[in-house]
Amino acid sequence: MSSPPPSKPKRRRLLSLPAVYPCEDITPAPLFASLLSLAADVAGRRVADADAFPILRRGVRRVVRIAGILLAFLEELHDATTSSIPASAVLALTELHVAMQKLRFLLTDVSRRGARLWVLVNAAAVASELRLVLGSFAAALDAMPSSVVEAASVETRELARLASEQAWRAAVRPDAADDRAARSVRSIVEQFRDHGGVAPDSDDVRRVLRRVRVGSWSDCSEEIAFLESELQNRLDAGDENSSDVVVINTLIAFMVYCRVVLFDHIDANKSQSSPATAPAAKCPDWIRPDALQCPITLDIMTDPVTVSTGQTYDRASITRWMKAGCRTCPVTGERLLTGDVVPNAALRGIVERMLLSNGVTLPDSTRHGAAANANASASAAACGAARLAVAHVVAQLSRGSTEERRKATAEARKLSKHSAFYRGCLVAANAVPWLLCLLSSTDAAVQDNAVASLLNLSKLPDGRAAIAEVGGVGLVVDVINVGVKPEARQNAAAILFYLSSSAQSAEEIGRIPEAIPTLVQLIRDGAYRGRKNGMVSLYGLLQCGANHGRAVAAGAVSALAAVMSSAGEHHRDDLAGDSVALLARIAEQPSGALAVLSQPGLVARLAEALAAAPSSSRSAKDHGVSLLASLCRHGGGKVVAMLGRMPLLMSSLYSLVADGSPQTSKKARALLNEIHRHYEMVPPPPTAPAPAASASSDGGDRVVRVL
Known part of the structure; x- marks a missing residue:
C-alpha cells in the first residue's frame, strides 16, 4: 500500500511567533552556539535603511541595538569561559534562545515587503510584542547564574548589566508618523463606509502609501497578494467571522482602490509571487x-x-x-x-x-x-472602495486615452478574476458594453484583456445576459476569426461556451451565420487550447437540435475526423475523446449520422478507438458506444452488418458488458443484441448448404445473444 502524499505545510501567519523550546536534555555548548548565531542575525539587521523598516523605526532601532549589546556579552562570555559553560546556565540560555527566536520573527515580519499596511494597522500590537520580548531578555539575563557571570571579565559583567537595564527601560511604541498614518487609514475607511460614492482625498491616501513605502502599481499588487494569503489562513482555520477577516477584506479593497485610481501605468519591473506573473513554470517531461x-x-x-x-x-x-x-x-x-x-x-x-x-x-x-x-462585501467600507475602483475603471474604458484604456482593461481583467463580487460590480457598472467595443481594438494587449475580462464576466448569469442584450455575441464570434493574439481567439471561443448555457441561448447563437462555422474552423486549424475551447463550445451549442444541421453543413464531421486522425501523432488523445463525444452528439440526428457514415474510414477508426480506450476513460467508451448505436439506428441493417464484421469491435463490446460502467455496459449490451438480431434475421444464401464447419464464417452459428 502506497503511503499518502505529504500534506502541504501551512505558511506562518504574520505576527505569530512559533518559537521552539530546545529539548530538556540539551547540552550548553550547542545551545550557546545557536544563540550566538541568532543574536548575530538580529544584531546585523539594516535598521538604517528606511525602506527596510518603514514602520516602528525607532522601536526597531532600539531593539536591534540591545541585541547588539547582548551579542557582545555572549561573545565575551564565550571567550572568557575557557572550559565548557556549566549546566546551571541552560535555563537562562534557553529563555534567551526562545526570546531571540521571537524577535527574529517580529523583525522579519515588520520588514516584509507586501505586509507594510497590515503591520501599520497592527503597529500597537507589534510594539507590545517587542516590549514583551525585551522583558524576556532582561529576565533571562537576571536569571543567569552568578557563578557564570562573575567568572567572566569585568567588561563581560558590565555588558550583562547594560543589556538587562536597556531591555527593562526600553519604551518601544509606534512612532508619531505611524499613529498619524494609521488614523488616516481609519478615516479613509470610514469615508468608504459612510460615503461610498465619494472618493477620499488623494493627498490623504498618498500620505498613507508613502508611509508604507508603496510607490507603484506592482507595490499595491504585492500588498494585495499578501493580504489575500492572510485572509485565506484565517478562512482555513475556521475564523470566517473574526474581526480580522473584516479588516483584511477592507484593506484589500482599499489597496485595490489605490492601485486602480492612483497609478497611471502598470510597471512590469517588479515580479509578483504568483503563477500569473511569475516566469512560466516548466512542466515535467512525463506530464502534459x-x-x-x-x-x-x-x-x-x-x-x-x-x-x-x-x-x-x-x-x-x-x-x-x-x-x-x-x-x-x-x-x-x-x-x-x-x-x-x-x-x-x-x-x-x-x-x-x-x-x-x-x-x-x-x-x-x-x-x-x-x-x-471571499466576498469584498464583508464590510460596507469594502463595498464602497470596490465600487469606486470599478467606477474608475469603467470611466477609463468609456472615455480614457489609449494608454488609460490599456491600463483599464488590464485592471478589469484582474478584478473580474479576483472574485464574484468584483464581477458583479463590473456588470452593474455597465462595463460589458465598453469591453465589447474594445474587442475591435488593434492593440493586441487591449483586445486580449477585454476578451479575458468578458470571459470572466460571462461566468455570471447577469454577465451573460448583458453580453446578449447589447448584441455582443457577434462581436465575440468576430474575435474568434480575426483576434490579434491566439489567446484572444481561444478565450473568445470559451465565452461562447458560457453563453450557450441554455438551449434557448444556444439556438440564438446558432442563428448567427458565422458562429458555428467559426468554431469548426477553430477546431480544424487552431492550436491545442483553441481546438479544446472550440469543441467545448460547439458541444454546448449542440444541445439545440436546430444546430445539428448547421454543424454538419459547416463541415464539423470532417474536422473532427481530422482531429481524431492527428491526435495520436501529437500526443493529444484527449482531443480524440472530445471528438468522439461531439460526433456522438451530432449523430443523434439522422443527417448527422449519415455525415459520419459518409466520412471515409471514420467508422473503422471509431471501432479502433473504442477497443484502444484506456480502462480509466469511461466517458470515451460511453460516447463511443452511444455513437455506434446512433449509427445503427439511423443507418439501418447495412451499418449493423458492417459492425458485426469487425471482430475487434465485437470483443470490445463483450468486454464492456462485463467490465464497463453500468451505463456503458447497458449500451454495449443493447448494441450487441441489435447486431445479433440482424444476423439471426438474415436469410440463408440461395446456394447449396455449406458444411457445418463453415457455418461460422457467415456469422449465423457464432452469434450469442447477450441478456
Missing part, C-alpha cells in the same frame, strides 16, 4: 502541461477535484458550475450522478512540485475555492 489546466477556466488547477464522470476540475470552478444549476459534466456532457467531488491529491502534488521547482509558491488563496468566494 494542458493536463494541469482546469477545462472550465483554463487556469492551472491549484485544488484539483474529480467528479463522478472521472473528469478533473479546479474545485472553485466546478463548484460555481454546480451552484449555477448545471448538473452535467462540462467536458463530457454526462449527467453528474452526485454533487460530491474527490480531491485529486496526485495531480495537486504534481502542480506543487512543478511550481516550487521554479521558485513559485502555490497560492493559498485558491485552496478550497475560498479566496474566489
Whole structure:
C-alpha cells in the first residue's frame, strides 16, 4: 500500500511567533552556539535603511541595538569561559534562545515587503510584542547564574548589566508618523463606509502609501497578494467571522482602490509571487502541461477535484458550475450522478512540485475555492472602495486615452478574476458594453484583456445576459476569426461556451451565420487550447437540435475526423475523446449520422478507438458506444452488418458488458443484441448448404445473444 502524499505545510501567519523550546536534555555548548548565531542575525539587521523598516523605526532601532549589546556579552562570555559553560546556565540560555527566536520573527515580519499596511494597522500590537520580548531578555539575563557571570571579565559583567537595564527601560511604541498614518487609514475607511460614492482625498491616501513605502502599481499588487494569503489562513482555520477577516477584506479593497485610481501605468519591473506573473513554470517531461489546466477556466488547477464522470476540475470552478444549476459534466456532457467531488491529491502534488521547482509558491488563496468566494462585501467600507475602483475603471474604458484604456482593461481583467463580487460590480457598472467595443481594438494587449475580462464576466448569469442584450455575441464570434493574439481567439471561443448555457441561448447563437462555422474552423486549424475551447463550445451549442444541421453543413464531421486522425501523432488523445463525444452528439440526428457514415474510414477508426480506450476513460467508451448505436439506428441493417464484421469491435463490446460502467455496459449490451438480431434475421444464401464447419464464417452459428 502506497503511503499518502505529504500534506502541504501551512505558511506562518504574520505576527505569530512559533518559537521552539530546545529539548530538556540539551547540552550548553550547542545551545550557546545557536544563540550566538541568532543574536548575530538580529544584531546585523539594516535598521538604517528606511525602506527596510518603514514602520516602528525607532522601536526597531532600539531593539536591534540591545541585541547588539547582548551579542557582545555572549561573545565575551564565550571567550572568557575557557572550559565548557556549566549546566546551571541552560535555563537562562534557553529563555534567551526562545526570546531571540521571537524577535527574529517580529523583525522579519515588520520588514516584509507586501505586509507594510497590515503591520501599520497592527503597529500597537507589534510594539507590545517587542516590549514583551525585551522583558524576556532582561529576565533571562537576571536569571543567569552568578557563578557564570562573575567568572567572566569585568567588561563581560558590565555588558550583562547594560543589556538587562536597556531591555527593562526600553519604551518601544509606534512612532508619531505611524499613529498619524494609521488614523488616516481609519478615516479613509470610514469615508468608504459612510460615503461610498465619494472618493477620499488623494493627498490623504498618498500620505498613507508613502508611509508604507508603496510607490507603484506592482507595490499595491504585492500588498494585495499578501493580504489575500492572510485572509485565506484565517478562512482555513475556521475564523470566517473574526474581526480580522473584516479588516483584511477592507484593506484589500482599499489597496485595490489605490492601485486602480492612483497609478497611471502598470510597471512590469517588479515580479509578483504568483503563477500569473511569475516566469512560466516548466512542466515535467512525463506530464502534459494542458493536463494541469482546469477545462472550465483554463487556469492551472491549484485544488484539483474529480467528479463522478472521472473528469478533473479546479474545485472553485466546478463548484460555481454546480451552484449555477448545471448538473452535467462540462467536458463530457454526462449527467453528474452526485454533487460530491474527490480531491485529486496526485495531480495537486504534481502542480506543487512543478511550481516550487521554479521558485513559485502555490497560492493559498485558491485552496478550497475560498479566496474566489471571499466576498469584498464583508464590510460596507469594502463595498464602497470596490465600487469606486470599478467606477474608475469603467470611466477609463468609456472615455480614457489609449494608454488609460490599456491600463483599464488590464485592471478589469484582474478584478473580474479576483472574485464574484468584483464581477458583479463590473456588470452593474455597465462595463460589458465598453469591453465589447474594445474587442475591435488593434492593440493586441487591449483586445486580449477585454476578451479575458468578458470571459470572466460571462461566468455570471447577469454577465451573460448583458453580453446578449447589447448584441455582443457577434462581436465575440468576430474575435474568434480575426483576434490579434491566439489567446484572444481561444478565450473568445470559451465565452461562447458560457453563453450557450441554455438551449434557448444556444439556438440564438446558432442563428448567427458565422458562429458555428467559426468554431469548426477553430477546431480544424487552431492550436491545442483553441481546438479544446472550440469543441467545448460547439458541444454546448449542440444541445439545440436546430444546430445539428448547421454543424454538419459547416463541415464539423470532417474536422473532427481530422482531429481524431492527428491526435495520436501529437500526443493529444484527449482531443480524440472530445471528438468522439461531439460526433456522438451530432449523430443523434439522422443527417448527422449519415455525415459520419459518409466520412471515409471514420467508422473503422471509431471501432479502433473504442477497443484502444484506456480502462480509466469511461466517458470515451460511453460516447463511443452511444455513437455506434446512433449509427445503427439511423443507418439501418447495412451499418449493423458492417459492425458485426469487425471482430475487434465485437470483443470490445463483450468486454464492456462485463467490465464497463453500468451505463456503458447497458449500451454495449443493447448494441450487441441489435447486431445479433440482424444476423439471426438474415436469410440463408440461395446456394447449396455449406458444411457445418463453415457455418461460422457467415456469422449465423457464432452469434450469442447477450441478456
